[in-house]
Each structure stands twice: as structure tokens, then as C-alpha cells.
Amino acid sequence: xxxxxxxxxxxxxxxxxLGAFLLLPYLNMVVMSFRTPSTSAVFxxxxxxxxxxxxxxxxxxxxxxxxxxxxxxxxWTTLVSLILGFPLAYHLARTQSRLKTLLYFFILSPLLVxxxxxxxxxxxxxGPHNGLINTTLxxxxxxxxxxxxxxxxxxVSVGLIHVFLPFMILPLLGSIQAVDxxxxxxxxxxxxxxxxxxxxxxxxxxxPGIQAGSILVFVLTISSFVIPxxxxxxxxxxxPTLVVQQIMDAMLWPFGAALAFILSITGGFxxxxxxKLTSRLVPSSx
Amino acid sequence: xxxxxxxxxxLNLKNLSCHFDDVVAVDGIDLDVGDRELVSLxxxxxxxKTTTLRCIAGFESPDGGDILFDKASVIGLPPEKRDxxxxxxxxxxxxxxxxxxxxxxxxxxxxxxxxxIDRRIGETLEIVQLAGLDDRYPNQLSGGQQQRVxxxxxxxxxxxxxxxxxxxxxxxxxxxxxxRFFIRNLQKDLGITTIYVTHDQAEAMVMSDRIVVMxxxxxxxxxxxxxxxxxxxxQEIADFIGLSNFIVCTVTGRGDNDQYIVDTPAGxxxxxxxxxxxxxxxxxxxxxPEVITLHTGSVxxxxxxxxxxxxxxxxxxxxxxxxxxxADEGVLxxxxxxxxxxxxxxxxxxxxxxxxxxxxPSESN
Numbered sequence: 001x002x003x004x005x006x007x008x009x010x011x012x013x014x015x016x017x018l019g020a021f022l023l024l025p026y027l028n029m030v031v032m033s034f035r036t037p038s039t040s041a042v043f044x045x046x047x048x049x050x051x052x053x054x055x056x057x058x059x060x061x062x063x064x065x066x067x068x069x070x071x072x073x074x075x076w077t078t079l080v081s082l083i084l085g086f087p088l089a090y091h092l093a094r095t096q097s098r099l100k101t102l103l104y105f106f107i108l109s110p111l112l113v114x115x116x117x118x119x120x121x122x123x124x125x126x127g128p129h130n131g132l133i134n135t136t137l138x139x140x141x142x143x144x145x146x147x148x149x150x151x152x153x154x155x156v157s158v159g160l161i162h163v164f165l166p167f168m169i170l171p172l173l174g175s176i177q178a179v180d181x182x183x184x185x186x187x188x189x190x191x192x193x194x195x196x197x198x199x200x201x202x203x204x205x206x207x208p209g210i211q212a213g214s215i216l217v218f219v220l221t222i223s224s225f226v227i228p229x230x231x232x233x234x235x236x237x238x239x240p241t242l243v244v245q246q247i248m249d250a251m252l253w254p255f256g257a258a259l260a261f262i263l264s265i266t267g268g269f270x271x272x273x274x275x276k277l278t279s280r281l282v283p284s285s286x
Numbered sequence: 287x288x289x290x291x292x293x294x295x296x297l298n299l300k301n302l303s304c305h306f307d308d309v310v311a312v313d314g315i316d317l318d319v320g321d322r323e324l325v326s327l328x329x330x331x332x333x334x335k336t337t338t339l340r341c342i343a344g345f346e347s348p349d350g351g352d353i354l355f356d357k358a359s360v361i362g363l364p365p366e367k368r369d370x371x372x373x374x375x376x377x378x379x380x381x382x383x384x385x386x387x388x389x390x391x392x393x394x395x396x397x398x399x400x401x402x403i404d405r406r407i408g409e410t411l412e413i414v415q416l417a418g419l420d421d422r423y424p425n426q427l428s429g430g431q432q433q434r435v436x437x438x439x440x441x442x443x444x445x446x447x448x449x450x451x452x453x454x455x456x457x458x459x460x461x462x463x464x465x466r467f468f469i470r471n472l473q474k475d476l477g478i479t480t481i482y483v484t485h486d487q488a489e490a491m492v493m494s495d496r497i498v499v500m501x502x503x504x505x506x507x508x509x510x511x512x513x514x515x516x517x518x519x520x521q522e523i524a525d526f527i528g529l530s531n532f533i534v535c536t537v538t539g540r541g542d543n544d545q546y547i548v549d550t551p552a553g554x555x556x557x558x559x560x561x562x563x564x565x566x567x568x569x570x571x572x573x574x575p576e577v578i579t580l581h582t583g584s585v586x587x588x589x590x591x592x593x594x595x596x597x598x599x600x601x602x603x604x605x606x607x608x609x610x611x612x613a614d615e616g617v618l619x620x621x622x623x624x625x626x627x628x629x630x631x632x633x634x635x636x637x638x639x640x641x642x643x644x645x646x647p648s649e650s651n
Binding site for chain 2: 186204205
């Protein structure tokens with residue numbers, strides 16, 4: 001059998017899996033988002049664009065505001081993950097330490113704990129009444145009223161950044177490792193400080209990793225559900241919580257599907273703009 | 287490139303030491319490099335030559351000793367404050383910048399006005415014969431071109447000292463030979479104090495004002511290329527630099543003009559040295575293959591003669607290598623003229639000057 005055919009054969013299980021459990025449900029949801037809503041059934045007969053129009057043209061901008069909040073949360077989570085992750089990735093890429101494996105383990109550790117347990121852990125730390133931080137600060141008489149650390153965007157962001165940091169660090173690590181350390185030395189020998197070297201040489205050359213990590217964290221954030229629910233309750237409303245609310249609680253399947261697609265398309269558009277902008281920073285030599 | 291003739295740069299290493307974990311890389315070396323001098327650090331890999339260079343550049347922190355630029359210590363100064371030009375073995379060109387971008391980098395760090403930067407890029411590219419390649423990216427250049435961009439990038443900042451870390455190691459043999467002359471001429475024209483690290487003895491010979499031979503983190507000899515080649519201090523150096531015949535012998539007495547009479551398996555020979563050897567001490571005589579001439583008969587005179595038989599013959603084009611068996615066991619390698627017509631089995635007389643018969647201390651002592 002020719003090699004290409006064999007390769008195709010090996011791809012079949014994966015393609016079948018993706019087709020049956022990703023593509024078909026997705027298509028089903030596209031269709032669903034154009035169906036007529038009904039109060040007595042999942043949907044009524046006939047098709048309509050009303051679901052999209054209702055979401056986009058809501059006079060109070062309720063849905064668009066939630067969409068905006070979702071993107072802002074995605075932006076901040078990604079930015080903070082990048083700022084926290086880059087030094088870590090750089091250190092891990094360059095270290096000669098024998099503890100390197102241990103460092104790897106620490107970086108992956110958030111992924112080794114289930115999401116619910118991890119969130120309850122954060123609740124113990126961030127909780128407004130019995131939380132570790134608030135009780136400690138109160139007992140030291142540093143504050144009188146509890147700091148709002150949870151059930152708000154801050155608490156949600158902490159939980160998101162904690163678990164998504166590995167998704168930022170791993171792609172960064174790969175691309176920083178690919179940057180020849182001699183380039184840093186060349187930069188220094190030409191009179192650049194370590195910080196200038198970082199900005200002018202290492203960051204531009206590790207751009208593919210920055211892009212990959214950013215996209216991963218952004219996509220994971222704007223589609224996150226469990227962490228915003230547990231650490232934000234329903235006080236932090238973002239698109240995934242809204243979608244689930246519409247589908248599961250209000251049983252408005254067509255409307256929920258439309259909201260989900262508005263989120264997908266907006267997310268895709270933001271990523272496209274991001275790639276366009278960042279790719280311009282580094283002239284390609286190809 | 288404007289070259290300010292009033293700038294003098296000397297470099298002094300004083301008892302410099304550097305170690306990694308429990309490996310001593312540089313073990314207390316002293317070296318004085320004069321203004322405009324090109325000094326090579328030559329030695330096998332792991333001899334500490336690169337570590338020494340990296341200490342000078344500021345990429346390694348020495349454990350002890352001092353490094354002086356123009357009599358002022360640079361210990362504690364980060365690399366970017368040392369005003370050095372460095373050329374790396376793999377060139378280390380910034381792949382995301384054009385040739386111009388690479389050259390402008392060091393000047394931008396020095397806040398040079400853009401107009402001045404453009405002018406100097408043009409001049410420098412002219413000097414390294416790369417005019418017109420300003421807008422190319424490093425991966426669009428050949429190895430030799432990349433090498434010259436690396437050189438240009440180091441020179442354009444008009445550094446006090448130029449450091450070259452095996453810059454020719456990645457080039458093919460022919461280009462490597464051309465670049466030796468090119469770099470040497472450039473260095474002389476610009477009058478820039480230069481440290482050149484290499485493990486290639488031919489490269490060191492061609493390019494250097496002086497060669498520093500290093501083994502195991504220590505300097506074994508410092509001298510002009512001809513001194514190192516003709517009068518090596520030890521058998522290790524003689525063996526590392528060029529081809530040598532070594533004849534084990536015993537000192538039997540002193541002759542005229544600092545000559546020593548030695549007893550060898552090939553009979554009594556005379557030799558020169560700059561060291562003192564007592565009578566009956568074991569020594570090694572070094573004779574380079576190219577100083578030996580071959581003759582069909584013995585003619586008494588003021589030179590050494592060894593009788594032997596042609597054992598092997600290899601035609602090299604520019605020369606013929608003969609291997610001569612003498613005194614049953616010994617073998618002398620001789621570089622004969624390419625038109626010489628001795629054949630395997632011919633009885634032969636090897637003749638060489640007493641001044642070219644250099645005595646080294648026996649390593650077994």
C-alpha cells in the first residue's frame with residue numbers, strides 16, 4: 001500500500017471521532033441557532049434569524065455587554081499569564097539546575113488537581129468571611145471589613161490564571177529554548193543591557209510561542225465555565241455562563257446556540273486581529 | 287571606517303582563574319597584550335582558551351585575578367559596559383534583523399544619530415566587501431558572508447578590544463584560508479587590539495603577532511609564531527603544533543655555541559636548546575620533517591646525519607612524504623621535494639641543521 005494511503009488510514013479513527021463528536025454536534029448547533037424558539041418544546045418548526053437579532057440588537061445591550069466583559073476577562077487573563085509566564089519560561093529554558101525536572105512538575109502542578117477541588121482551595125484562601133487572607137488581615141487589625149477577593153472578576157481571574165499558566169508557559173518554553181543563547185551574548189557584547197536584550201532579541205524571536213500561548217489562554221478563558229461559576233458565583237456573568245443559563249435553566253436552546261456562536265465568531269475575530277498585529281512586530285525573513 | 291590613531295588599548299590578565307563546579311577551567315594565567323597586537327589563544331578543546339575569552343568578555347566571572355583594559359580593571363563590569371567587539375563561532379547574527387539591522391544594533395545602543403549609523407553601515411559593509419547586501423536577512427547569506435557580517439557588526443562599534451572565538455571553524459577549508467588573510471589584514475589596517483581563540487595551529491601561525499599555547503587551563507608558552515614552531519618549550523607543544531620527529535637521546539657533553547652533544551640510537555648528534563641540561567640527562571630531540579634533506583651518500587660537515595632506508599613514500603602534490611627507518615627501530619618522517627625520486631628500499635642519508643635540532647626536556651622526568 002502506498003505510504004500516503006497508509007497515513008490516511010491511520011488518520012481515520014481520529015477523523016471519525018472528531019466528525020462524530022465535534023463536527024456533527026457543531027453543525028447541529030448551527031442549525032439550532034436558527035430555529036424558532038418554543039416554550040413547550042426544544043424548538044418550534046420553521047427557521048428564523050430572530051435569535052441573533054435579539055442578542056445583538058437588545059436595547060439595553062445586555063448581551064453585548066456580557067460579550068465585552070468576556071473579551072476583557074480573556075484579555076487580562078492572557079496578559080497576566082504572559083507577564084507571569086514569560087520569566088518562568090525563560091528561566092526554565094536557560095537553567096542548568098539539577099532541579100529542572102522538579103520545576104517542570106511545579107509548573108504543571110495546577111493541571112494535576114481537579115477543577116472543583118482547585119476552586120474550593122481558592123475559596124478557602126480568598127473567601128470573604130472565613131477565607132485565609134481576610135481572617136489573617138482582620139486578626140492583624142490591618143482591615144476592618146473583608147476585602148472583596150471572591151465572587152468578583154478578581155477571584156475568577158486568579159482561578160483562571162492559576163490553571164491556565166501552564167498553557168502559556170509550555171509553548172513559550174519551546175520557543176525560548178530555540179533561541180540560541182549566543183544571541184543574548186552577542187546583544188550584550190554590542191552594548192545592550194539584559195533588559196534591552198530581552199526586549200530586542202528574546203521576545204521577538206519567541207513570538208511564535210507568545211502567540212500560541214496567548215491564543216490557548218484566551219480561548220480557554222472565554223470558554224471557561226466551572227471556574228467563573230465557582231469563584232464568581234453568578235455575579236461574574238460571562239458568555240459561557242450565560243449560554244449554559246439559557247440552555248439548561250431557561251431551556252431556550254435556539255437562543256443559547258446563537259449566543260454560543262456569537263462568542264465563537266467574536267473570539268475567532270479577536271485572535272485574527274491579534275495575530276495580524278503581533279506578526280507585524282517581527283519582520284519575517286522568509 | 288574612521289580609525290582614531292590616538293586610541294591605545296592594552297589588555298592585561300593577572301593571575302586569572304575560573305572554575306565550573308569542581309573543574310578548573312582557567313588556572314592562574316598572566317598575559318599582557320599590547321596595543322594593536324593580535325594574540326591567539328591556542329590549545330586543544332578544554333584547555334581553557336574559550337573560558338579565558340569569555341572572562342575577558344564578561345560572560346564568565348573569574349574566581350580570582352584581574353583583567354585590565356588600559357590599566358583599569360573591568361572585573362565586575364557587565365559585558366555591555368566593556369566596549370568589546372565579539373565574533374562568535376556560530377556568528378550569532380540576529381535572525382530577525384537584516385544585515386543593516388544587525389550592524390545598526392550596537393550603534394543604536396550607543397545612541398548614535400541615525401544619519402551617522404547609515405554612513406557607518408555603508409563604510410563598514412564596504413570594508414568587509416558586502417556592499418549592497420544591507421537588506422538581506424542572515425539566512426539569505428552564505429556562511430562566508432554571515433561570517434563577515436558578524437565581523438562587521440563587531441567592528442562597527444569601534445570597540446577597544448576585538449574578541450574572536452573560533453570565527454572560522456564553521457567555514458569550508460578554502461574559504462577558511464582566505465578569511466585568515468582577510469581578517470589579519472583588516473586587523474592590521476584598523477590597528478585594533480585582538481584576542482583570537484582557535485584550536486587550529488595553522489590559523490594561529492598565519493594570523494598572530496604572538497601565540498599563547500594553553501593546556502589544562504595553564505599557559506605553557508607565549509611567543510611569536512616562529513618561536514613557538516621552531517623552539518617549542520615542551521614536547522607537548524611540539525606535538526600539538528605541526529609535525530615533529532622525536533628522537534630520545536642522552537646528553538654526553540657541551541659543544542661550541544650553546545650546542546649539546548647527544549647520544550642517540552642513530553649515533554652521536556649535535557643540537558641546540560635554550561635550557562640547561564646536565565650531562566647524562568635524558569632529553570628529546572625534535573626535528574621538523576621539512577628541515578631534513580635526503581641524500582644518497584654521507585658528506586661530512588657542520589650538520590647532523592642519520593643513515594637509514596626509505597620505508598614508505600607518499601605523493602602529496604606539493605611535496606613527497608618519506609618515512610625513513612633508521613637504527614632498526616626508529617622512524618623519521620621527511621618532507622621531500624616533489625621532484626625527488628627516492629624509492630622504497632633505497633638506502634638514504636638524512637641531513638639536518640644543528641640549529642634545527644631542538645632539544646626538549648624529557649616528559650618522563
